[in-house]
Amino acid sequence: MSAATAFPPRPQPGAPRPYSFPHFERRTLGNGMTLIVAPSHKLPVVSAIAVIEAGAVCDPVGREGLAALTAAMLPEGTASLDGEALALRFERLGASVTTGADWDVATAGLTVTRPHLESALALFADMLTAPSFPSRELERLKAERMAELLQLRTEPRGLADEMMSRFIYAPESRYARPEGGTPSSVAAIEARDAGELYSARYRAGGTTLVIAGDVTVDDATRLAKDAFRGWSGGAPSPVRTVDAPTAAPRGVHIIAKADAPQSEIRVAHVGIPRMHPDYFRVVVMNAVLGGLFSSRINLNLRERNAFTYGAHSEFEWRRGAGPFVVSTAVASEVTAAAAREILAEVDRIREEPISDEELTLATSYLSGVFPIRYETTSAIATAIANLVLYGLEDSYFDSYRSKIQSVTAKDVLEAARRHLDPGRLRLTVVGDATKIREPLEELGAGPVVAYDTEGTVIG
Amino acid sequence: MQIPIETFRLPNGLFVTLSEDHTAPIVAVNLWYHVGSANEREGLTGFAHLFEHMLFQGSEHVGTNEHFETIQRAGGTLNGSTWLERTNYFETVPSNHLESILWLEADRMGYLLPGMTQQKLDLQRDVVKNERRWSMDNQPYGSWWEKLPALCFPSSHPFHHSLIGSMEDLSAASLEDVATFFRTYYTPDNAVLSIAGDFDPEQARAAVERYFGPIPRGPGKPPLRDMSLPPVLGERLRETVQDDVALSRVFLAFRSPVFGSDEYYAASACAAILGMRRGSRLYRNLVREQQLAQDAGAFTYDLAKGADLLVLDVTARPGVRSDELERAIEAEVDRLREEGVSAEEVERAQALIESDFIRGMQLAGERADQLSKFATFFGEPRLVNEQLERYRAVRPADVDAFARARLGENNRASLIYVPRVAADVEEAVAAGAGA
Numbered sequence: 001m002s003a004a005t006a007f008p009p010r011p012q013p014g015a016p017r018p019y020s021f022p023h024f025e026r027r028t029l030g031n032g033m034t035l036i037v038a039p040s041h042k043l044p045v046v047s048a049i050a051v052i053e054a055g056a057v058c059d060p061v062g063r064e065g066l067a068a069l070t071a072a073m074l075p076e077g078t079a080s081l082d083g084e085a086l087a088l089r090f091e092r093l094g095a096s097v098t099t100g101a102d103w104d105v106a107t108a109g110l111t112v113t114r115p116h117l118e119s120a121l122a123l124f125a126d127m128l129t130a131p132s133f134p135s136r137e138l139e140r141l142k143a144e145r146m147a148e149l150l151q152l153r154t155e156p157r158g159l160a161d162e163m164m165s166r167f168i169y170a171p172e173s174r175y176a177r178p179e180g181g182t183p184s185s186v187a188a189i190e191a192r193d194a195g196e197l198y199s200a201r202y203r204a205g206g207t208t209l210v211i212a213g214d215v216t217v218d219d220a221t222r223l224a225k226d227a228f229r230g231w232s233g234g235a236p237s238p239v240r241t242v243d244a245p246t247a248a249p250r251g252v253h254i255i256a257k258a259d260a261p262q263s264e265i266r267v268a269h270v271g272i273p274r275m276h277p278d279y280f281r282v283v284v285m286n287a288v289l290g291g292l293f294s295s296r297i298n299l300n301l302r303e304r305n306a307f308t309y310g311a312h313s314e315f316e317w318r319r320g321a322g323p324f325v326v327s328t329a330v331a332s333e334v335t336a337a338a339a340r341e342i343l344a345e346v347d348r349i350r351e352e353p354i355s356d357e358e359l360t361l362a363t364s365y366l367s368g369v370f371p372i373r374y375e376t377t378s379a380i381a382t383a384i385a386n387l388v389l390y391g392l393e394d395s396y397f398d399s400y401r402s403k404i405q406s407v408t409a410k411d412v413l414e415a416a417r418r419h420l421d422p423g424r425l426r427l428t429v430v431g432d433a434t435k436i437r438e439p440l441e442e443l444g445a446g447p448v449v450a451y452d453t454e455g456t457v458i459g
Numbered sequence: 460m461q462i463p464i465e466t467f468r469l470p471n472g473l474f475v476t477l478s479e480d481h482t483a484p485i486v487a488v489n490l491w492y493h494v495g496s497a498n499e500r501e502g503l504t505g506f507a508h509l510f511e512h513m514l515f516q517g518s519e520h521v522g523t524n525e526h527f528e529t530i531q532r533a534g535g536t537l538n539g540s541t542w543l544e545r546t547n548y549f550e551t552v553p554s555n556h557l558e559s560i561l562w563l564e565a566d567r568m569g570y571l572l573p574g575m576t577q578q579k580l581d582l583q584r585d586v587v588k589n590e591r592r593w594s595m596d597n598q599p600y601g602s603w604w605e606k607l608p609a610l611c612f613p614s615s616h617p618f619h620h621s622l623i624g625s626m627e628d629l630s631a632a633s634l635e636d637v638a639t640f641f642r643t644y645y646t647p648d649n650a651v652l653s654i655a656g657d658f659d660p661e662q663a664r665a666a667v668e669r670y671f672g673p674i675p676r677g678p679g680k681p682p683l684r685d686m687s688l689p690p691v692l693g694e695r696l697r698e699t700v701q702d703d704v705a706l707s708r709v710f711l712a713f714r715s716p717v718f719g720s721d722e723y724y725a726a727s728a729c730a731a732i733l734g735m736r737r738g739s740r741l742y743r744n745l746v747r748e749q750q751l752a753q754d755a756g757a758f759t760y761d762l763a764k765g766a767d768l769l770v771l772d773v774t775a776r777p778g779v780r781s782d783e784l785e786r787a788i789e790a791e792v793d794r795l796r797e798e799g800v801s802a803e804e805v806e807r808a809q810a811l812i813e814s815d816f817i818r819g820m821q822l823a824g825e826r827a828d829q830l831s832k833f834a835t836f837f838g839e840p841r842l843v844n845e846q847l848e849r850y851r852a853v854r855p856a857d858v859d860a861f862a863r864a865r866l867g868e869n870n871r872a873s874l875i876y877v878p879r880v881a882a883d884v885e886e887a888v889a890a891g892a893g894a
């Protein structure tokens with residue numbers, strides 16, 4: 001009724017205010033450990049991350065899961081404190097501590113308020129340099145991992161991710177088996193395995209400690225020197241895994257889950273290593289294809305077809321070639337239709353150049369969101385830890401945005417042609433086989449094989 | 460830790476809170492509408508959440524998908540969420556885009572309906588049905604979101620019914636329902652707008668006045684049904700669900716004091732003592748010592764009206780029966796009630812709560828959300844600066860008093876998940892079919 005015509009026109013953004021990633025400095029401690037400190041004084045909080053050359057690629061064959069278990073054992077006891085006492089000490093300081101192993105490295109993280117930094121860092125160092133690996137706790141963590149694996153059989157998302165990796169990599173690749181190991185490989189791990197992995201690879205020389213937050217370089221250096229003074233050891237030799245794709249012919253893999261109301265779909269092949277010269281082109285290309293809400297795959301599957309709550313694509317970055325994977329979950333009836341749309345989007349981005357609008361959406365998003373990614377001390381520390389992990393230059397953050405903005409539509413097309421290979425894309429679908437099998441057979445993406453949730457062929 | 464806070468109210472009732480922080484060139488905008496699933500009418504469960512989806516579908520001056528695209532093009536992040544008592548919409552963007560964000564939010568507050576079509580509603584209805592399948596129907600234990608409030612709140616209570624809604628109700632929602640809901644609840648006098656981060660307060664205020672000022676006040680919203688509840692459930696409630704899960708899991712819930720009350724802070728400390736991290740009682744005794752549990756946690760819903768829920772959430776080890784696990788959890792609760800808590804336990808809880816709070820407040824988006832929360836529930840965003848003091852004021856005697864009053868047998872509700880296969884076996888054994 002009332003005239004709602006007075007709404008003002010859309011405002012134009014002003015000039016962006018300058019931003020630089022927090023300045024950081026490197027130090028080498030007397031024991032060979034590298035220290036990187038990034039002062040950032042917004043709130044009285046400090047985060048630390050230790051990067052250790054002890055990721056899942058170090059797992060011995062048949063004992064997959066050892067690196068993860070070794071990292072998980074760090075807070076389970078030291079020479080002077082048992083696991084419970086250590087947890088209580090940390091928690092009374094309000095400190096939050098995590099340990100874990102990803103594919104390439106193990107990491108230990110700490111976040112604590114500034115007044116408690118000194119005490120917490122001393123405990124953190126005790127945990128990293130003098131773990132006791134009590135066998136009772138090792139057996140408990142192994143049992144917990146077994147239970148997790150059992151749970152995974154009923155959890156469609158995790159199951160789809162795990163099975164996808166198994167199907168796309170060569171069987172001898174470490175990447176073909178879960179980071180945390182399988183029931184048989186975890187069962188084979190003994191306490192002395194963890195001790196041996198620790199002695200071989202948790203060494204001052206190969207470790208970088210990143211400290212970010214409300215602390216000066218000098219104070220952080222003094223605290224780190226003091227806390228880690230008893231540690232020693234030279235850098236362990238690097239470990240590489242086979243990251244070759246499977247030689248098996250292309251196919252569609254159904255993991256049968258009776259009465260599943262939805263299908264979890266993964267469309268994947270082996271991608272490229274993080275340090276590939278096409279990295280920035282591939283990042284922009286993926287942002288157009290499926291990395292964002294407003295990307296082609298989500299607009300197609302969610303906003304045009306209402307097949308799903310969400311769909312996205314990703315290049316998972318590792319030192320070796322991680323997977324390229326498109327992930328979504330759709331109702332059983334539209335499983336094949338959704339898979340067809342995904343394959344069509346991969347074809348399309350290889351056939352014709354993306355529009356200017358699409359290019360600028362991707363590049364302006366990626367460069368604009370850059371400061372928003374580093375609001376917290378733990379995000380800053382993690383970003384620097386990634387520099388260490390991949391051996392990137394210290395100037396990496398300063399040139400990130402200009403490198404993103406220099407990517408052209410032609411670069412994107414070339415990157416898509418080089419790094420997306422429709423003929424190699426394999427489908428993994430966790431769903432109701434009785435409803436989805438026939439339509440998937442008509443997809444033309446290779447023969448359909450059905451498995452049970454353990455991965456055994458059932459038909 | 461204190462953050463700077465300014466407030467003002469527009470003549471149309473919109474309450475605005477501002478908190479400056481210039482450490483990075485980014486700004487967060489956060490809008491809370493004081494409407495959630497509790498405001499839904501019978502037969503329209505899930506509507507508040509479905510409506511949230513519609514707010515991303517364009518308005519009079521913004522095309523379909525343009526809202527998302529505009530913000531992503533700016534280099535911003537965005538989303539919305541629906542809860543029992545409120546719905547929020549939030550963005551974090553490079554600070555030079557603040558005005559565009561205010562413009563976008565004002566357009567969908569003032570001029571949504573010209574952008575609505577039956578086709579958009581049908582599409583988002585299907586998206587929400589897929590969200591339901593993804594988050595609940597095809598997830599182990601996923602139905603707890605729906606079953607726990609249903610078990611703990613009486614059927615007449617606004618918190619009883621499903622937030623994401625039933626498939627039938629979602630199908631029944633009409634474009635007319637969208638229009639009515641919008642006119643009733645999405646009005647400036649039923650909203651709080653918060654801005655946190657790198658902005659100039661004078662300019663921000665002028666922009667808010669320019670874009671939100673012309674939007675007319677709403678007609679007033681219908682009162683909620685009576686929310687008040689006795690302090691305890693009054694009986695021992697229990698529901699067992701056979702599900703496609705590998706491990707049994709027990710949710711043990713207690714009716715607890717509403718968010719913001721003095722007793723709430725004692726309840727939070729109690730929850731942390733029982734279930735927060737590895738130094739908590741449930742972890743130390745059930746996970747580490749007895750090895751009955753795979754994992755243990757505790758949380759509160761933080762409901763500000765009627766009653767809150769404190770929930771213990773424990774997953775069994777394989778082979779551990781759900782009744783055995785439930786007894787072990789209750790034994791810990793009983794022991795806490797009988798013996799009380801120690802000063803060290805309360806201090807541990809306070810230290811963890813405090814550092815989590817400070818860590819969260821590093822994010823502009825979290826600051827803006829906290830400001831909106833306290834402004835919406837209590838009319839006073841400055842309460843955010845008193846939170847740490849209120850947690851710190853809790854003494855062991857307060858936790859003990861809370862436990863005595865609220866953790867007794869007459870205030871327990873168990874939602875128990877058991878693996879379908881194990882349930883079949885147990886039944887078969889009970890029926891004597893084992894031979």
